Amino acid sequence: MSNPEEEAEIDATPENIRIRAWAKKDPNTEWVHQDWDMEVAQAKYADLILSLVEEDCPQSDFFVSCLYLLVGSYFTTNGKSISRNQIDELLSQGEQSKNQNVQHWVNRSRAFLLNPEKFGRNSWAEGGWALDEHIWRLPDEERVAIIEEITAAFHGVPRGEITLHEADVWDNYGSEEEAEQARSLDTDNCWEDIPETWIEECSSALPFLDPQSWRYYIPAYMIWTLKNYENSDSIASEWTVYTFCMLNRSKHEPDSKENDPERFQQLNQKQSAAVYLFLKYMGEHYLDAAEEAIQQYWKKFSPAE
Known part of the structure; x- marks a missing residue:
């Protein structure tokens, strides 16, 4: 693990300073360019993205989308853009967050990693977090949230004697x-x-x-x-x-x-x-x-x- 001085030095790179400056802009601000989210949603910025969401910055929704992009890119690039270990570490960090968007991202990501075929991959890879409509058929967000809670709470439970x-x-x-x-x-x-x-x-x-x-x-x-x-x-x-x-x-x-x-x-x-x-x-x-x-x-x- 890096020490605080190393982390401060990394955070002060021109790229990170640029991203932090963007985080303070009005949510309706035009993107830097049309692929700005793809540029930001990279493994090297993962910790920064998560911290900006937790800070609830003005561009929080943008960075939430980037978190989903990071997980989706694991599948679209066959692990070349970000490794499974990096994703698992990021999700573990997210579990400690009190931010509801982060909690939802953690739960949905774990479900996605377990059963990616149950999700609309195109929507996910584009930074969307809507579950596949045909499979889930959920008319309200409350049910989605409850399903996420159930999925996370019972993950890994072993079967007993009777099937x-x-x-x-x-x-x-x-x-x-x-x-x-x-x-x-x-x-x-x-x-x-x-x-x-x-x-x-x-x-x-x-x-x-x-x-x-x-x-x-x-x-x-x-x-x-x-x-x-x-x-x-x-x-x-x-x-x-x-x-x-x-x-x-x-x-x-x-x-x-x-x-x-x-x-x-x-x-x-x-x-x-x-x-x-x-x-x-x-x-x-x-x-x-x-x-x-x-x-x-x-x-x-x-x-x-």
Whole structure:
């Protein structure tokens, strides 16, 4: 790492001075030239760009766009313009920021790096941060933000003993042989890989998962619900909300593992806070049971608490 004197010397280069001068200009100021954003969005200026966004300078939106350009250029240049290590280091710095635009950039970038095919690459590479409309189908920014919180909070969660299609067999009173065959269908390596069709097909499987697998699958179900509750006939949305309720269905479903307190205790603070945001949105826009779940257990994870 460089010492403060070295950093000050680097920051005083003519290029950095020029960029800092631009940062102070009115947002409506004409660009230096038509490719000004491409000139600025280079790995050697990455730390400066991030700091200018955090300072909320007049040209903050321009530099936010440059942050997205930096990540996009990793793919468009096959890592020649900026290395993956440099991106990871920059994202780690961004995680410490209190700036909302930076936080959104970190979450979206991590999701993009995991599944670039789910994003509109052209829009991203041009400095845009809109998710691919066909895949995400989100009409409001609030849902986008909640999905980002869920994605970041549950990233890297391992799967437990029971797989999704296996749980679906138990839900339908299947045999052990059928359950074993169903396990072979679950080829996912991380919950982000789970196809939406699986959630629609296994809409009521959540109660039959062990606590670890419940934690693994629940982010996929929450995201699916946020994206599809308005236009899908599947009951997956209802089951996703109900799985967070403190209800006892053991008399009716003796094999169900749902509502075991051990499930909720699997979640850390960040994951529980993401669940709260999900339930708050669903309670306001879809199902009263979501608000009941908040009052029963999840309200203690509200940011206001």
